[in-house]
């Protein structure tokens with residue numbers, strides 16, 4: 001056996017612990033199959049960390065993540081913590097982790113798997129074959145810009161404010177990531193912003209265009225974010241790779257998820273120039289279905305696959321996980337969010353059992 005791969009596991013809140021369990025069990029199985037050893041260290045983040053320590057991102061968690069080869073994170077947040085002041089909310093723990101690890105490049109692939117075209121709320125012919133890569137800038141923009149806060153205006157009304165700001169180097173580095181990904185894909189990159197109104201977007205467009213001169217083999221286009229939201233629904237196959245800022249990428253990736261059948265299908269990888277990446281589903285902690293064992297664990301499993309491919313250089317393990325997901329869907333297993341008539345409805349842990357069976361090569365039905 002080669003030295004172990006150290007993975008920090010952050011289950012977080014809501015459905016987080018349920019879906020983490022499935023992904024970790026599968027990684028262990030796939031590791032055994034390939035003679036790859038994983039060492040998992042669990043750490044607290046979000047609401048669970050607030051309850052345990054008072055902080056949404058305890059220093060110990062950040063240290064564990066920094067010392068790991070990769071971070072596998074499920075989801076944070078929930079009603080219980082919604083009334084806390086901004087700095088103490090679970091979401092700040094997640095933002096702090098992203099900033100702390102410098103994971104500026106967030107890759108959010110929206111791929112419609114052949115078996116799931118039926119599960120989308122859009123027509124089969126619109127979504128069949130969709131394969132979009134959204135490259136979202138993750139540690140800048142309006143999420144992090146200063147000043148921000150609450151104040152009172154001259155009329156005595158309370159105001160809330162945030163600042164959307166990008167510097168040239170911040171845009172340059174995400175643009176390079178996006179152009180290089182587009183080169184490995186269909187060679188088309190669409191930069192999404194709001195440069196008809198916002199200065200920050202005017203700068204974004206100017207810098208992306210300039211970086212584009214270094215990539216003559218990539219066809220660059222520009223689109224306003226409102227139009228992009230519409231085009232993703234109207235004609236998603238017109239997109240190959242998208243590069244956009246923090247908040248636009250957040251919104252567009254949730255919209256793109258419905259092309260694939262469910263938000264529960266979208267994985268993501270957040271990488272920096274060096275140091276561990278964070279691998280997490282695009283969805284949140286789904287408090288409305290937490291604790292019921294009905295969540296779709298596939299986005300989490302596919303995030304674990306992205307971790308193996310992009311974070312740990314273990315493409316063979318990634319393939320095992322992806323193949324298990326394809327085989328389970330092919331055989332008709334569906335969690336509630338993806339269920340269509342004639343399919344076999346399973347819960348979260350049951351889907352985990354199905355995936356394990358396919359992974360170890362015993363595809364007998366579970367029920």
Ligand SMILES: NC(=O)c1ccc[n+]([C@@H]2O[C@H](COP(=O)([O-])OP(=O)(O)OC[C@H]3O[C@@H](n4cnc5c(N)ncnc54)[C@H](O)[C@@H]3O)[C@@H](O)[C@H]2O)c1
Nearest residue numbers: 075076077078263264282283284285286288289295296337
């Ligand atoms: N990366 C993260 O940790 C992350 C991402 C988004 C939202 N959040 C947090 O999650 C909490 C809930 O936010 P929300 O409800 O707006 O978004 P959400 O993504 O948690 O849920 C939106 C809807 O999608 C469903 N859903 C999400 N994931 C699912 C899955 N795997 N299987 C089946 N159904 C699934 C939910 O049941 C819900 O109806 C908030 O506290 C929010 O801040 C965290």
Ligand SMILES: CC(C)[C@H](C(=O)O)[C@@H](O)C(=O)O
Nearest residue numbers: 077091094095250282283284
């Ligand atoms: C929970 C929140 C901070 C987070 C974001 O907005 O980045 C989430 O919506 C996501 O998409 O990962």
Ligand SMILES: [Mg+2]
Nearest residue numbers: 250251254282
């Ligand atoms: Mg989001």
